[in-house]
Amino acid sequence: MGKVGSEKGCRILEAKGVKKSYAVGDRTVEVLKGIDMVVEDGEFVAVLGESGSGKSTLLYILAGIDRPTEGSVTLLGRDLASVTDEVMAAMRRREISFVYQFDNLVPHLTARENIILPLRLDGRKEKECAEVAAEVCRFLGIEERLDNLPRQLSGGEQQRVALARALVTSPKLIFLDEPTGSLDKERGRQVMELLDRINREKGVALVMVTHSAAHADYASRKIEIEDGLIQK
Ligand SMILES: Nc1ncnc2c1ncn2[C@@H]1O[C@H](COP(=O)(O)OP(=O)(O)OP(=O)(O)O)[C@@H](O)[C@H]1O
Ligand SMILES: [Mg+2]
Incomplete structure (x- = not known):
């Protein structure tokens, strides 16, 4: 399948009038009330907002995991x-x-097997998988502990393995839902440094939900959700 545009300035994601409602009992709760946003190739966008404001809901809809009610x-x-x-x-x-x-990783697979999984699912040959995984692990500086199961890794190590798995397929865009949410300050900073490199050196566009103003500062643009809309 053809890839779409590789130059900066090309729209890779566009949401128009996205609304999402949930039926809870006999009530309907409108979480997203008309979101319009654009992400261009190579951008790094941080999505901020209070707990319950609909950040995860929006990310799932943008990534095609969930469907909008309208828009x-x-x-x-x-x-x-x-x-x-x-x-x-x-x-x-x-x-x-x-x-x-x-719970990013498959618990009964080693770190290495987790990283390779998307390539295996895509039917790539074992040799190619090993080569690509080795290159990505070198890039991220995670060449140790690749034979550990996820539960034998620290939270920060698990998150870096999850980044490696997200990268092996050379995507144009990675969605991240609070990738540093469960990490302490130093581990969180390390993950942010890696995301910064993934964005700058590999040109991968990132849409990242975060609670941290400091981590949002790594992004090239910030979006804040309040009352179901993007704050201007
Ligand atoms: N499947 C569902 N059914 C009903 N309500 C839901 C469902 N999923 C989410 N919600 C509601 O939608 C609102 C937004 O949820 P969402 O998970 O998107 O928030 P969030 O901004 O990601 O919050 P947090 O920062 O705590 O992760 C919440 O009030 C939540 O209760
Ligand atoms: Mg959330």
């Missing part, structure tokens, strides 16, 4: 309302990655 999302030139499950799965394997806050 549209265009990701890498495709309207997500009309892509098939097959195309969405292929986009997840090759063009976008998602890093969750917790």
